[in-house]
Amino acid sequence: MAKQIMTNAFYMATPAQSWAGLWAHPNANGQHYNDLEFWTDLAKTAERGLIDGIFLADGLGANDVYEGRPDAVMRSGTMFPINDPMLLIPAMAAVTRHLCFGVTANTIYEPPYLLARRFSTLDHLTKGRVSWNIVTGILESVAAAMGREPVPHDRRYDMADEYMDLVYKLWEGSWEDDAVLRDKQARIFTDPAKVHRIHHAGETYACDAIHPCEPSLQRTPFLYSAGASGKGIAFAGKHAEAAFLSSSDMAFARHVTDGYRKAAVAAGRAPDSVKVFNAATVIVAPTEAEARDLERQYEEYSDTPGNLAMVSSWIGIDLSKYDPDESIEHVEGNAIQSILDAMTKFNKGEKVRVRDLGRFAGIPGREAFIVGSTASVCDTIVKWVDETGIDGFNLVRTVDPQNLTAFVDLVVPELQDRGYYKTEYAPGTMREKFSGAGARLAPDHYGARFKVNASTAAPAA
Amino acid sequence: MAKQIMTNAFYMATPAQSWAGLWAHPNANGQHYNDLEFWTDLAKTAERGLIDGIFLADGLGANDVYEGRPDAVMRSGTMFPINDPMLLIPAMAAVTRHLCFGVTANTIYEPPYLLARRFSTLDHLTKGRVSWNIVTGILESVAAAMGREPVPHDRRYDMADEYMDLVYKLWEGSWEDDAVLRDKQARIFTDPAKVHRIHHAGETYACDAIHPCEPSLQRTPFLYSAGASGKGIAFAGKHAEAAFLSSSDMAFARHVTDGYRKAAVAAGRAPDSVKVFNAATVIVAPTEAEARDLERQYEEYSDTPGNLAMVSSWIGIDLSKYDPDESIEHVEGNAIQSILDAMTKFNKGEKVRVRDLGRFAGIPGREAFIVGSTASVCDTIVKWVDETGIDGFNLVRTVDPQNLTAFVDLVVPELQDRGYYKTEYAPGTMREKFSGAGARLAPDHYGARFKVNASTAAPAA
Numbered sequence: 017m018a019k020q021i022m023t024n025a026f027y028m029a030t031p032a033q034s035w036a037g038l039w040a041h042p043n044a045n046g047q048h049y050n051d052l053e054f055w056t057d058l059a060k061t062a063e064r065g066l067i068d069g070i071f072l073a074d075g076l077g078a079n080d081v082y083e084g085r086p087d088a089v090m091r092s093g094t095m096f097p098i099n100d101p102m103l104l105i106p107a108m109a110a111v112t113r114h115l116c117f118g119v120t121a122n123t124i125y126e127p128p129y130l131l132a133r134r135f136s137t138l139d140h141l142t143k144g145r146v147s148w149n150i151v152t153g154i155l156e157s158v159a160a161a162m163g164r165e166p167v168p169h170d171r172r173y174d175m176a177d178e179y180m181d182l183v184y185k186l187w188e189g190s191w192e193d194d195a196v197l198r199d200k201q202a203r204i205f206t207d208p209a210k211v212h213r214i215h216h217a218g219e220t221y222a223c224d225a226i227h228p229c230e231p232s233l234q235r236t237p238f239l240y241s242a243g244a245s246g247k248g249i250a251f252a253g254k255h256a257e258a259a260f261l262s263s264s265d266m267a268f269a270r271h272v273t274d275g276y277r278k279a280a281v282a283a284g285r286a287p288d289s290v291k292v293f294n295a296a297t298v299i300v301a302p303t304e305a306e307a308r309d310l311e312r313q314y315e316e317y318s319d320t321p322g323n324l325a326m327v328s329s330w331i332g333i334d335l336s337k338y339d340p341d342e343s344i345e346h347v348e349g350n351a352i353q354s355i356l357d358a359m360t361k362f363n364k365g366e367k368v369r370v371r372d373l374g375r376f377a378g379i380p381g382r383e384a385f386i387v388g389s390t391a392s393v394c395d396t397i398v399k400w401v402d403e404t405g406i407d408g409f410n411l412v413r414t415v416d417p418q419n420l421t422a423f424v425d426l427v428v429p430e431l432q433d434r435g436y437y438k439t440e441y442a443p444g445t446m447r448e449k450f451s452g453a454g455a456r457l458a459p460d461h462y463g464a465r466f467k468v469n470a471s472t473a474a475p476a477a
Numbered sequence: 478m479a480k481q482i483m484t485n486a487f488y489m490a491t492p493a494q495s496w497a498g499l500w501a502h503p504n505a506n507g508q509h510y511n512d513l514e515f516w517t518d519l520a521k522t523a524e525r526g527l528i529d530g531i532f533l534a535d536g537l538g539a540n541d542v543y544e545g546r547p548d549a550v551m552r553s554g555t556m557f558p559i560n561d562p563m564l565l566i567p568a569m570a571a572v573t574r575h576l577c578f579g580v581t582a583n584t585i586y587e588p589p590y591l592l593a594r595r596f597s598t599l600d601h602l603t604k605g606r607v608s609w610n611i612v613t614g615i616l617e618s619v620a621a622a623m624g625r626e627p628v629p630h631d632r633r634y635d636m637a638d639e640y641m642d643l644v645y646k647l648w649e650g651s652w653e654d655d656a657v658l659r660d661k662q663a664r665i666f667t668d669p670a671k672v673h674r675i676h677h678a679g680e681t682y683a684c685d686a687i688h689p690c691e692p693s694l695q696r697t698p699f700l701y702s703a704g705a706s707g708k709g710i711a712f713a714g715k716h717a718e719a720a721f722l723s724s725s726d727m728a729f730a731r732h733v734t735d736g737y738r739k740a741a742v743a744a745g746r747a748p749d750s751v752k753v754f755n756a757a758t759v760i761v762a763p764t765e766a767e768a769r770d771l772e773r774q775y776e777e778y779s780d781t782p783g784n785l786a787m788v789s790s791w792i793g794i795d796l797s798k799y800d801p802d803e804s805i806e807h808v809e810g811n812a813i814q815s816i817l818d819a820m821t822k823f824n825k826g827e828k829v830r831v832r833d834l835g836r837f838a839g840i841p842g843r844e845a846f847i848v849g850s851t852a853s854v855c856d857t858i859v860k861w862v863d864e865t866g867i868d869g870f871n872l873v874r875t876v877d878p879q880n881l882t883a884f885v886d887l888v889v890p891e892l893q894d895r896g897y898y899k900t901e902y903a904p905g906t907m908r909e910k911f912s913g914a915g916a917r918l919a920p921d922h923y924g925a926r927f928k929v930n931a932s933t934a935a936p937a938a
Contacts, residue, residue: 090668097690107602127623136560228557
């Protein structure tokens with residue numbers, strides 16, 4: 017059987033996200049992002065199409081590098097305003113049975129004891145269909161919002177490693193599997209002898225408590241991480257059960273995918289224990305001509321300053337300071353060189369101008385950009401998976417719900433016909449569905465050593 | 478028209494709460510508290526019965542004063558394990574239109590910038606049907622869980638006052654009313670000129686940010702507070718739009734209710750700007766005999782050590798150290814005297830023994846305990862409201878859903894017949910439904926001074 021391609025619908029609780037301005041397209045519903053129905057309808061469409069998950073990215077502040085202020089993203093409704101994504105999940109879970117949910121939460125700002133309770137609660141309410149996208153990022157603007165000093169990059173990962181130790185202890189080590197009896201005859205809910213207090217006193221965090229939630233199906237939620245730095249990749253190799261990247265370049269995607277798998281091996285895990293998703297903007301229609309027409313429409317509604325503002329925050333450089341016709345070779349900054357290389361490669365050696373970074377389909381190299389008829393889109397999707405070793409795609413939001421509906425109605429059935437897409441959901445929790453293994457952390461996962469009653473001979477990190 | 482009595486169903490995300498052990502009753506569903514359906518069914522029953530709100534209390538740790546460990550509450554499923562209550566609201570909101578939601582969150586532990594976003598998100602998703610029960614409490618066990626030093630009582634209220642200033646600034650002061658255009662023709666989502674950065678640099682908190690959420694219907698969620706100390710009552714007078722208490726004694730309830738209203742006046746507000754709810758355990762059946770039979774059943778399933786453990790945490794004294802037959806006059810401690818007085822009064826001068834504090838119906842004085850036929854229960858409820866000036870009741874959970882269903886099917890129609898209960902929900906947001914005034918903070922509320930564009934002549938605190 018061919019490899020089964022996995023898909024996440026990639027969303028944020030905001031009017032428009034990866035492509036600035038598209039909420040304004042006549043068929044776009046992004047302006048209703050405050051309504052529960054927007055999210056429950058999305059979930060129902062996704063489950064109808066056997067989409068694996070809704071992946072909820074997040075940002076705790078507006079992108080304000082461009083022009084030194086957030087005006088461009090606010091005008092274009094791009095990632096701002098933005099609501100708390102976690103609160104969308106219970107309503108989406110209530111109208112679905114198999115669809116899984118990923119949600120981003122930041123280790124720097126969320127107190128670990130409270131975060132552990134939130135994820136246990138979600139894991140209970142969803143019957144094990146939840147995952148945590150671990151981020152450690154600290155925008156200066158968010159640090160200011162939180163009244164905190166920014167934490168240097170490497171230190172953040174050290175803190176996140178300790179944070180993970182603490183939440184693993186709470187999730188895996190506090191309650192024995194048979195601690196909860198629910199015995200109405202004996203009138204005993206919990207056997208206290210099988211519940212253990214966690215003692216953590218580390219460099220950054222301290223906790224002396226029983227985890228307040230009984231064990232959920234997954235206990236530790238399924239874990240995403242997507243660090244790109246050396247520290248970030250090592251962190252993903254140790255903790256992540258899924259990772260994601262964003263690239264238009266198959267060779268680069270293969271390189272990153274291999275990097276995650278090597279990092280997993282370095283952490284004592286099987287190489288395929290990290291599922292890898294690449295971001296893809298997919299515009300599909302029954303015919304090539306119709307797809308190209310949609311692309312032209314989307315380009316027409318795409319907002320150039322908004323896109324430039326997003327790229328400015330991404331690379332940490334205020335692109336408003338450059339002549340739009342200037343080559344990006346002249347843009348200076350620490351982060352720019354590898355991005356520049358990728359963009360130039362994407363442009364097949366043609367000069368990339370600053371204005372190109374704000375063009376629809378023209379944030380060169382940012383993600384797979386796949387436009388065409390059902391058949392040609394499926395050809396490209398299959399080629400991506402076959403040639404890069406990725407497991408699937410984070411489907412980038414464009415004009416919704418039109419965009420996801422087209423994927424569900426056109427691409428999924430064609431991929432099923434070709435043997436590349438499941439015809440029904442696998443049973444069980446998110447971890448079982450995504451990894452094919454059990455509901456709990458795999459024995460070779462670092463977090464498994466914190467299981468109560470686990471052998472002290474648990475594998476080393 | 479008679480005063481319209483208001484009601485909240487008083488819940489926690491746990492198997493049993495105010496009465497230990499009752500989850501084990503054959504008709505109780507409390508053991509399903511991890512399931513979304515438990516909560517959506519509850520919400521539907523409540524809305525069917527024109528209950529005003531689901532009030533979600535919370536506790537961040539197990540009660541462990543009794544015996545110096547949480548065994549008694551764990552065995553009896555009482556307030557432990559406990560999930561995050563906030564995550565229940567989106568699913569309940571999705572299946573209701575008018576039911577309102579109160580949820581407890583602690584100013585000591587929840588970072589204000591993140592809490593403000595969570596409540597704005599909930600206010601959007603519920604279309605203005607959410608309220609925050611502000612608590613500042615700090616159990617030693619929770620401080621240890623959070624890796625924090627306990628904060629002294631009065632200092633906590635000073636911190637909470639500053640916390641409120643900050644969240645009012647975010648909710649009321651960051652976005653002008655017409656900042657969000659949602660103009661698809663002009664392709665402008667937000668007019669950045671009408672969005673303002675908040676600058677707060679106080680003794681405890683700092684924040685330099687735009688509030689990440691656009692204005693919701695209520696902006697500041699409807700506010701509950703229930704402090705009983707001098708500082709706590711003054712805090713409620715300044716901030717609370719609803720308060721609650723727990724007493725079996727009408728004279729005491731009138732005293733507390735008057736105290737909240739005087740505190741509101743002292744803060745420059747109208748006396749009726751604080752709605753007051755008293756806790757009530759109501760056991761009702763068509764006949765007196767049936768109600769007494771239910772009471773006997775509940776008593777039979779009520780767990781004495783669990784109840785004693787809750788009272789021990791409440792009064793801060795380990796009751797396991799006393800002979801069960803000893804008079805509570807011999808129990809020593811700072812908190813005990815007023816409680817002792819109330820309990821003795823409740824017992825009509827009879828000696829109250831330690832074991833009585835663990836008896837069903839026999840945590841003397843804790844709340845209104847109303848058992849009987851529909852007619853007699855309604856008589857008592859009306860008497861409570863007429864004689865104490867309270868606005869309504871927090872209906873204490875016993876054996877659910879049986880208990881709430883009986884209230885909805887028996888008490889509500891009878892109170893409607895007597896003219897004491899609404900026959901349909903009022904339109905609008907929680908604040909409009911509960912206060913009868915507008916969706917936004919009243920002009921005489923302290924938080925109103927933080928409204929952007931508000932007159933600088935806003936009333937003084």
